[in-house]
Amino acid sequence: MSLKPTAIDARSGAPADVPKLCYVRKRRHDAPDAWTLEIEFAESVPFSYTPGQFNMLTAFGVGESAISISGPPGQGRLIHTIRDVGPVSHALTRLAPNDPVGVRGPFGVGWPMATAEGQDVVIVAGGLGLAPLRPAIYHILSRREHFGDVWLLYGARRPEDILYRSEIEEWRKKGHIDVNITVDHAGMDWPGHVGVVTGLLSHVNMDVSRTIAMLCGPEVMMRFVAASLTEKGLGVGRIFLSMERNMKCAIGHCGHCQLGPAFICRDGPVFTFERMGPLMSVKEL
Amino acid sequence: MNADKRVITDEQLQKLIDVLIGAGRRVLGPVRGDGVVVYEDIQSVNDFPVGLTDEQTPGGYRLVEAADQSYFGFSVGPHVWKKFLHPSQIELWRARREGENLIIEASGGNNETYAFIGVRACELAAISKQDRVLTGGDYVDTHYQTRRENTLLIAVNCGKAGGCCFCASMGTGPEVRGPFDLALTELSPADEHLFVVEAGSPAGQELLLEIGSRPATEHEIETAKSIVERTALTMGRSMPPDVDVPRLLADNLLHPRWQEVAERCLSCANCTLVCPTCFCTTVEDISDLAGESFARERRWDSCFTMDFSYLHGGGVRNTVASRYRQWMTHKLSTWIEQFGSSGCVGCGRCITWCPVGIDITQEVQAIAGAQTG
Structure with missing residues (x-):
């Protein structure tokens, strides 16, 4: 009996349920509970993704988790920023250079990069939510002249939780991105904003007829930010958010990630607020 | 013919x-x-x-x-x-260390x-x-x-x-x-x-x-x-006629009946195991004690379990009411948007094998406001 994958991508015939062998090449401590892994395929394979898509990463013998791709695109290695929150993510963040790691992906629908061209872009990130937005930011930087004004509003718990600090400075200086950062708690040495990320929206001078918003962070944060943006007149179809639910298969077969009629893994994780708003407003849906 | x-x-x-x-x-x-x-x-x-x-x-x-x-x-x-x-229950793949290498093989x-x-x-x-x-x-x-x-x-x-x-x-x-x-x-x-x-x-x-x-x-x-x-x-039951069931459920996600049925529902998952259309699965990774070989198994899962919606920090559907609502609205309402038809075939197994006799047709009737006798 010949052994075959149990699930395939019907479009390419590629296995969809068997992870590809990869190796961790670099591990960087980004925040007290977050690490960034640079991952390389054991055998060079074509791998392309769009900003906002995710991979399923396997810590062998422990389990598998959905982890957004944190880019930047097109440099040969996969970059994943992972927060240590459970057994699988803990094992992933403990992987050292040259340790094996399994990768399935990329999966899902990412950020509307084409739609956003010619528009102003408001990017709002909360905590680790900056990770799936990072490839979108690099995409914008690579085609900066095709975008209008770009704002990054970023909320972290504490100053030491701020991800990609040195890069953010570059984005601000060289990329002409208007960066505003706030933290929930800070010591006396923090010169910046303190408070929730919605408070930063007052820094954005938004022309609602030509703005696209991209949101990623805790669901409650996204709900409040989306509500504030809507109040300012931005259409619900112009607000995009990256949703999170339990994912096991990433191909719409296991049923876990459903939110109403949506399979977050297959139909998302990026959706318009037009689609998600009514579903997010129902508790425990 | x-x-x-x-x-x-x-x-x-x-x-x-x-x-x-x-x-x-x-x-x-x-x-x-x-x-x-x-x-x-x-x-x-x-x-x-x-x-x-x-x-x-x-x-x-x-x-x-x-x-x-x-x-x-x-x-x-x-x-x-x-x-x-x-x-x-089936195995999806297994992996073993061979020297410096790790060999991953599909099991299907x-x-x-x-x-x-x-x-x-x-x-x-x-x-x-x-x-x-x-x-x-x-x-x-x-x-x-x-x-x-x-x-x-x-x-x-x-x-x-x-x-x-x-x-x-x-x-x-x-x-x-x-x-x-x-x-x-x-x-x-x-x-x-x-x-x-x-x-x-x-x-x-x-x-x-x-x-x-x-x-x-x-x-x-x-x-x-x-x-x-x-x-x-001579059919024992019927889904209420003249009711747009998918619409009814989509419009009544906050109906008090969900709480009422939750007081009877044991969240035991029997209905999902006997349902001929329920397809949900989960996976579990296993390894030997030496950490030399690994495998991933896929098993039937049920939206009635607490783990089903688990995200870091807790489950999304912590109450029985929300889990029953997920099962029933998926079966009778959201399935249509997902796959083009209802997820229920009217076999009645979920009614017979429910230890407390919850009747999906009666629950629909109750939400529709009809007589529930």
């Missing part, structure tokens, strides 16, 4: 089983289990629950003597064909061929729905697909409606519609034990040629037709 209706005897039905086994197929059908009708391997028509019928009520199932020696005189039991097509692939005998109309509808979910999108469950392609479906028109059946109101039965290879209607066994039979595929036609049959008489065709019509009229 009438010319296509043939008649076979119980001996020819036995010959059918022999031919299928001779062709190397596992023949699976209803047999008497431990107080219930289950689906297992069969070799003979005597393996069928001959002369038995069942009494089904919300939360109740009892096998009793039937008035005659019918082979198929009962309605659906707790087993579902998905146990063969979409097994409760199966060559077994099957014939299911005694598949009911609602069950055929359920198989079609699982076809859509597992093989109809961009990603294909090849394990399911291979088993499905390697299975002959020999259906039976129901001669008796169960106390919890409501297929007529779901438009899925009791008369079998496709996709079947052969469809039988059991005529009341008198001097001769006869079945009106119809082929639904070239494979079915070939089988009929091999086992022999004779044309059905007008009377036999009429009798077979009236048997199914009677079944439709």
Whole structure:
């Protein structure tokens, strides 16, 4: 009996349920509970993704988790920023250079990069939510002249939780991105904003007829930010958010990630607020 | 159409089983289990629950003597064909360390061929729905697909409606519609034990040629037709007519009835295990103690478990009310947007096998504001 994958991508015939062998090449401590892994395929394979898509990463013998791709695109290695929150993510963040790691992906629908061209872009990130937005930011930087004004509003718990600090400075200086950062708690040495990320929206001078918003962070944060943006007149179809639910298969077969009629893994994780708003407003849906 | 209706005897039905086994197929059908009708391997028509019928009520199932020696005189039991097509547990892949290397190998692939005998109309509808979910999108469950392609479906028109059946109101039965290879209607066994039979595929036609049959008489065709019509009229339950159920549920996600049903629901997951369309699975990674070999297993899962919606920091659906709402709205409402049809076939298993007898048709009625008697 010949052994075959149990699930395939019907479009390419590629296995969809068997992870590809990869190796961790670099591990960087980004925040007290977050690490960034640079991952390389054991055998060079074509791998392309769009900003906002995710991979399923396997810590062998422990389990598998959905982890957004944190880019930047097109440099040969996969970059994943992972927060240590459970057994699988803990094992992933403990992987050292040259340790094996399994990768399935990329999966899902990412950020509307084409739609956003010619528009102003408001990017709002909360905590680790900056990770799936990072490839979108690099995409914008690579085609900066095709975008209008770009704002990054970023909320972290504490100053030491701020991800990609040195890069953010570059984005601000060289990329002409208007960066505003706030933290929930800070010591006396923090010169910046303190408070929730919605408070930063007052820094954005938004022309609602030509703005696209991209949101990623805790669901409650996204709900409040989306509500504030809507109040300012931005259409619900112009607000995009990256949703999170339990994912096991990433191909719409296991049923876990459903939110109403949506399979977050297959139909998302990026959706318009037009689609998600009514579903997010129902508790425990 | 009438010319296509043939008649076979119980001996020819036995010959059918022999031919299928001779062709190397596992023949699976209803047999008497431990107080219930289950689906297992069969070799003979005597393996069928001959002369038995069942009494089904919300939360109740009892096998009793039937008035005659019918082979198929009962309605659906707790087993579902998905146990063969979409097994409760399979290994997806395994990996082992070899020196510095890690070797990952897929574990899928199966060559077994099957014939299911005694598949009911609602069950055929359920198989079609699982076809859509597992093989109809961009990603294909090849394990399911291979088993499905390697299975002959020999259906039976129901001669008796169960106390919890409501297929007529779901438009899925009791008369079998496709996709079947052969469809039988059991005529009341008198001097001769006869079945009106119809082929639904070239494979079915070939089988009929091999086992022999004779044309059905007008009377036999009429009798077979009236048997199914009677079944439709004596159905134990019905989904409320004149109610747009998908819309009703989508518009009533905050209805107090969810809380009311949660006070009875044990969140035991029985309904999802006996449901012929429920497809959800989870995975578990295992390893040996030395950390030298690993494997991933896939198992049936249920939206009634706490783990199902687990995200870091806790579950999304912590209350029973939210989990029951997820199950019922998925089955009757969101499934339509996802897969183009309702996820319910009206087999009534979730009603019979609910330990507290929660009745999905009554829950819909309650939300619709109709009488719930």
